[in-house]
Amino acid sequence: MAEAVSALNGASYQGFATVREIGPLGMISLRAKPDVPGLSNAVQAAVGLALPDQRRIVQNGARAVGWMSPDEYLIVLPYPEVAAALTAIGAALKGQHHLAVDVSDARAVFRIEGAKAGQVLQKLSPADLAKLEPGELRRTRAAQVAAAFWAQGDGYTLVCFRSVATYVMGLLTHSAMPGSELA
């Protein structure tokens, strides 16, 4: 099979912050009520991580589990591991009402890095970044499209839909242009 290509094939921009499109990342959308028996085992089996609290993301290197809604989790993992993780989730939740689906290719992922990375997001997202807590996953918007981001390393990881990757790259580029620092 041909090699998996991310939406923008790794486009990047160097402004007062660095913007990089990364991926493809493995992503699984897991719908299940938090009290479903076997849920934590399923997530543990998929990525070896505990279930996140409300509005939080649990991270360990390339693997993460984020709380998306009262019955939805986002599992992030290396792209080649998705099929095995889906199998593991299916086994752990066998007989329980749930939905686990591969959304790796439905997403685009960006890294915004540098000391002023937050200012790039501050221009696009009505989120109070100063109050973003460690390990918080923020579902919000980037200008006109849905997005989610969390702090990671020396910046932020932002997820949006694949079809609007060009638009989001344009937004991030515009917002990171030198001379437009907010402070």
Added chain:
Amino acid sequence: MSTRLSKGGRLIDRSTSQEFTFNGKRLQGFKGDTLAAALLANDQMLVGRSFKYHRPRGVVGSGVEEPNALVNLGKGGRFEPNQRATTTELFNGLEATSQNHWPSLEFDVGVVNNYAARFLPAGFYYKTFIQPRAAWKHFFEPIIRQSAGLGKAPKDRDADRYEQAYAYCDLLVVGGGIAGLQAALVAGRAGLRVILLEQTAHWGGRAPVDGDVIDGKPAQAFVEAAVAELAGMDHVTLKVRTMGAGVYDHGYVLADERVADHTPGDGRPKHRLWRIRAGKILTATGAIERPLSFAGNDIPGVMLAGAVRDFVVNWAVSPGDRTVIVTNNDDAYRTAIALKEAGLEVPAIIDARATVSGDLPAKARAMGIRIEAGRAVAKVKGGKRVTGVAICLQAGEGAVLDEIACDAVAMSGGWSPVVHLFSHCGGKLIWDNAQAHFRPDAARPPLNHDGAAMVYAAGIANGAMTAAAVLADADAQARVAVAALGGTAAEAPVPQAATVTEQPMDAVWIMPQGATHALKSKMWLDYQNDVKVSDVQLAAREGYESVEHTKRYTTLGMATDQGKLSNINGLAVLAGSLNADIPQVGTTTFRPPYTPVTLGALAGESRGEIFQPLRKTPMHGWHEAKGAYLEPVGLWRRPYCFPRTGETHEQAVHREVLNTRSALGLLDASTLGKIIVKGPDAGKFLDMLYTGVMSTLPIGKCRYGLMCNEQGFLSDDGVVARIDEDTWLCHTTSGGADRIHAWMEDWLQCEWWDWQVYAANVTEQYAQVAVVGPNARKLLEKLGGMDVSKEALPFMAWADGTLGGFPCRVYRISFSGELSYEIAVPASVGLAFWEKLHEAGAEFGAMPYGTEALHVMRAEKGFIMIGDETDGTIIPQDLNLGWAISKKKADYLGKRGQERTYLASPDRWKLAGFETLDGSVVPDGAYIPAPGVNGNNQRNTQGRVTSTYFSPTLKRGIAMGLIKGGLDRKGEVVEFTTLSGTGTIKARVVDPVFYDKDGERVNG
């Protein structure tokens, strides 16, 4: 003449001169100048013409209140009309031109309106252009439009970029004068997150100009210390050049930051619109001085007293050697003193008050300035600039007692608190009789979601008129705000300003109070729109009692300055004419923005490539590279056709249709909505959502389904595939995926919350390609990897497998009537798969086709299209789709709606096919008229076309449409309207399946 003083100017840097041009004339100013200061320093007193009478106009104010000094700024992509010279910071190379004159500023033909002024009274337009009615559209309006507007609209694309940013704080302080600074200090020291905005480039407001002394030191020392302390607080954000534009519900505030207005072309965004969510808002927005209404108060050289002081102290600009002061209050004496101290002459202070006491007049007297108490200006002398004033008794009718030669007049009618931001969200005002102004009523503030005060006013914006009172009030209001925010303000003494005893002002609305009509016809209220005292009085006589009506009738306060100088004076004159109290008449409504915000800032980043999100499939770049002509489908851009060199779009579409029908067509169908529905109750759920039965669909099979809304109207359609025991995949229309997913969630979350169903929108997870045509199977067999034979994969079945090494899911479904496979592969390999199909399909005649060929082919087969055959008023039964509606089911969404008598009526228009007798194409949107007319005298109709194309396959025009009686009228010839409106097109009612009626081609 106005000129630059040799010394002073607290805001200018004399070591850095800056060149600029005004109407092409090369002039020089200093760094730190405003354009207005630099113009006055160059003796350019005449800066524009008024809107209606083209009267000469000079600078009257020194800040945002300026109604006159509006200029066209810049050129080309940086051209901006109506820029206030008083707030435009000078920069090297600035180019400004004056507005609203022809052929030149000095000699303006339009000034004839001035001499015709008595023929242009209030309500002139309403009175003059009402009859004959037809003349409005063809004669009056074009002429008025020609002369309307002060500046010119920019013609070029804006060369600058703009952006927006979001900010949060506990307390937002608007206004960086001493009140705002003190309030920010209180809140900042309490540890609250504070944002402090100042619209100018400088902190401190008027206090340093007015010579206020705080804690024994000049106000500037307090300002600098405060700014330094605030700058040292991490949780405090200071912003200059940022205007608080509007206050909205829930502490939402818009503010416009002029990032690079003064440094054009330096690569920074020109403006940044801040979208601030504040816990509480404190407006320390200061006050605006009121003009006095005396005859000739609009002649260039007549300025606000405070503005004259600003020009002298801030920019070392003299308005003229001799300045007469006209006042009703003590504050204007500060201007006299400042002028004197700058070495200029003040021939007289005309004070309307009968007696004059107070500290400041005493000081003026001591400086030897002549004070004329109980006097008024009868008339200002001069044309394009002031040459003198005639003096009379304020109590009288204007008989001239004396004449004084002068170069400028500094007037002060008192100060009006800037209550705009307090008022935007419903804050109420009270009339302060002593100060003759409206000020915020702290008992009736704008309220937040919790019913508590959302906005506090502080300082002079709250009616505290002396520096000592301002600081005390700001401190007190900030403490109230901090407490309301749950904070604790530290104990700290309030900075003490030196007390100056001021005598109360007199309310003076007309000068002299008994002025004749002739004088009142020269007393300007609104300088920009040319509204005079006589106009407001005329409006009152004609029955305009409401201030809102008077505003619109006279255009008072409707100019770009929104009446910052004219409103209070105007409503006071109206109240006087109506014999009513001023608070009874009330104010007009304060609406955002406080001063104009350029459209670029409101648009922010939304322009050019990122004007709106354009959705792209993985193959989008390929389409663009191949020269596809794109059309919008929702936010997607899909190839309409792939024209080859020399081909029209129509020719391309015909080629694509014929090639697909005869060989092999490839369609990027990735935009098709794909929603996975899973759970023990998923079958039950889909049976409710679709009109047909999905729960009985065997695993591995596909079924076409219709979705209706509760009213019964057709909403979406698509093919559903049963994946496993409790999983279905629902295809939606390209534009419908998000909407239908939200629709599903709505029902699952709000109505059937106890049903065990999950839905996931996986539209973008897959690239989907329709491989269509007699050679479709050959191509897939060549790629290899799975059995795609008629037997293994029959029509309306699906299978997982691989093709050419790509993991895929193949659906045997057809929207064209041809042998067709829709193949979904992961989006990340979508482009590679698409290219592989083209490469391998070349020998079978593979060509890409676009949405128009898709539309033509589905119409040839009589397949309906959501959005063409449906428009939100169509039920499936109208489209002869009764076969897709289950008769057995107890219920589905829309069932009850469809049983309503109107929707069940046999008289409804129903789908039919149409073949024109002459083979031509029925125009889009054509109607089938019926005899007679309706109640609106419009032709009756009995049907309309919904889809109409030239069929390249059948080489004739084909159409689908709705007609009363539907297919019962098969064989009948009906007439369609034409675009030109003359003649008709005859067409025969036929079965809408035009091609391959027996459906044999679908198996190849």
